[in-house]
Amino acid sequence: MDVFLKIAAAGVLIMMLFFLWPTFKAWQENGPKAEKGDWQAAILPLAAVVGLVIVLIMLVR
Amino acid sequence: MANPNPFLSKQQAAPATRVGSVLETNKVLKNTYLLLAATLGFSAFTAMISMALAMPSWVYMVSVIGAMLLGIFVLPRAAQSAKGVGVIFLITGLLGFGLGSILSMYLALPNGPSIVATAFGGTAVIFLGLSGYALTSKRDFSFLGGFLFAGMMVAVVAMVANIFLNMPALALALSAAIILLMSGFILFDTSRIKSGAETNYIMATYGIYIAIFNIFISLLQILGIMGDD
Numbered sequence: 001m002d003v004f005l006k007i008a009a010a011g012v013l014i015m016m017l018f019f020l021w022p023t024f025k026a027w028q029e030n031g032p033k034a035e036k037g038d039w040q041a042a043i044l045p046l047a048a049v050v051g052l053v054i055v056l057i058m059l060v061r
Numbered sequence: 062m063a064n065p066n067p068f069l070s071k072q073q074a075a076p077a078t079r080v081g082s083v084l085e086t087n088k089v090l091k092n093t094y095l096l097l098a099a100t101l102g103f104s105a106f107t108a109m110i111s112m113a114l115a116m117p118s119w120v121y122m123v124s125v126i127g128a129m130l131l132g133i134f135v136l137p138r139a140a141q142s143a144k145g146v147g148v149i150f151l152i153t154g155l156l157g158f159g160l161g162s163i164l165s166m167y168l169a170l171p172n173g174p175s176i177v178a179t180a181f182g183g184t185a186v187i188f189l190g191l192s193g194y195a196l197t198s199k200r201d202f203s204f205l206g207g208f209l210f211a212g213m214m215v216a217v218v219a220m221v222a223n224i225f226l227n228m229p230a231l232a233l234a235l236s237a238a239i240i241l242l243m244s245g246f247i248l249f250d251t252s253r254i255k256s257g258a259e260t261n262y263i264m265a266t267y268g269i270y271i272a273i274f275n276i277f278i279s280l281l282q283i284l285g286i287m288g289d290d
Contacts, residue, residue, distance in 0.1 A: 002119070005119060005122045005123065005126075006224050006225065008122075008126055009122055009125070009126055009224055010221050010224050010225070012126050012129050012130065013217050013220055013221045013224075014221060015133065016129065016133065016217055017214060017217050017218070019133055020210060020213060020214055020217070021214075023210055024207075024210040024211060024213075024214055027206040027207040027210050028207045028210075028211070031203070031204070031206045031207045032201070032203045032204045032206070033204060034204040035204075037200075038200055038202075038204050041198060041200045041202075042200075042202060042205060042245070042248060045190065045191055045194050045244070045248065046241055046244055046245065048190070049187055049190075049191070049240065049241065049244045050241070052183060052186060052187065053183070053237075053240060053280070053283065056179050056180075056183045056280065056284060057283065057284065057287045057288075059179055060172065060175060060176055060179050060284050060287065060288040061287065061288060
């Protein structure tokens with residue numbers, strides 16, 4: 001049962017890769033490009049998420 | 062994951078008038094958050110049923126596989142009609158049912174209730190914080206699309222490898238990467254609703270729900286491992 005489930009999960013994930021590919025390609029070729037300051041505005045909240053996860057880890061230890 | 066072909070959706074969503082587009086955007090935003098609240102509540106309900114029935118942990122994998130198949134093959138078509146609401150409840154109900162079996166496992170650990178509560182609180186803070194930031198920011202986070210989809214492809218390949226390798230260090234690294242990717246998807250999806258690029262509230266709800274679900278599961282895994290259990 002376990003091996004069968006693992007193979008099924010891997011199969012579905014590989015299928016997902018095939019479905020993601022056209023979307024990935026479209027975004028790479030035609031997606032909007034970042035303007036000045038865009039990356040900074042995105043990295044700031046993501047850094048806050050990293051900080052929060054570290055605090056949560058310290059809380060459960 | 063977000064809309065299976067978000068770029069096309071963005072192209073189709075060129076607003077006709079500014080007033081019309083603002084009203085339409087507010088409607089999509091309101092409907093998305095209402096449906097998100099309902100689906101999260103329904104997931105909690107099915108998770109409680111699963112816990113009451115003491116489902117074994119393999120139920121989680123079966124539920125995720127079923128939900129992924131529905132998300133890939135059924136939802137994109139059904140989302141164009143009212144049927145989509147039923148399909149999204151089916152997907153989120155299934156995911157909640159699977160989650161219940163994992164929660165039972167964590168709650169049986171010595172500090173399990175604290176880990177589950179911390180992961181729940183952490184997920185809520187991350188979602189509310191990032192959504193609030195994306196809604197109030199003047200920036201358009203659509204530029205993250207290429208980076209996020211590339212990251213997702215790498216993460217999926219690593220997930221497939223770890224199904225068979227079973228490496229705890231890789232699982233931990235993957236959980237951390239998924240939290241960052243899904244946080245990026247919350248910024249991206251919310252920004253696309255705000256800018257009017259996403260006009261289908263069912264697909265918008267699905268994208269945000271999957272991000273929240275993945276953040277919760279990954280936080281549970283990180284806190285479970287780092288909490289020495």
